[in-house]
Amino acid sequence: KQEVTQIPAALSVPEGENLVLNCSFTDSAIYNLQWFRQDPGKGLTSLLLIQSSQREQTSGRLNASLDKSSGRSTLYIAASQPGDSATYLCAVLTGANSKLTFGKGITLSVRP
């Protein structure tokens, strides 16, 4: 059974800091991995999707990497801003057209 872990559960950093959010998964046979952002009381916004054959994806100040063999992904946020404050969720797709298995998320607070 696939399990996804995100540690720590919460993180507080000063504005401008570069930071890394970690995600680990137990079964390396994944189809893809998605990083999502969730603002309080809102749905999920897809940030980046990495296919199993890819090593990383970039969008603006965000960079996500994938090491499938070790069961790890990281989301790198450059020059963090207060507007980046949200919960970041990692999710893996084990097979095509299958369900996503989510971590419990990391709640990020960026202090002005």
Place this chain on the structure above:
Amino acid sequence: GAGVSQSPSNKVTEKGKDVELRCDPISGHTALYWYRQSLGQGLEFLIYFQGNSAPDKSGLPSDRFSAERTGGSVSTLTIQRTQQEDSAVYLCASSTYNEQFFGPGTRLTVL
């Protein structure tokens, strides 16, 4: 283009009543998913549709939960005889090329 929409955004009901939650997927997306987000439980898969068929219902927590999809588009999740433990945010997603896009969710509160 329009994203995934869900209605209602909030629903308060009394224990024992039935509720229906609606999801309108992104046009052209054949795959549709329901998830539930509870405090302390994280996001849990409920059911997956491909077209109008549901090949994976493994996440439905009890037979009080059912879902249907008509015309390969709109889906309805029905919870019968609601219990307090059903209180959660119910999220719908539709998918293309195995990337899932989520709606804003329906917050269900069972009193």
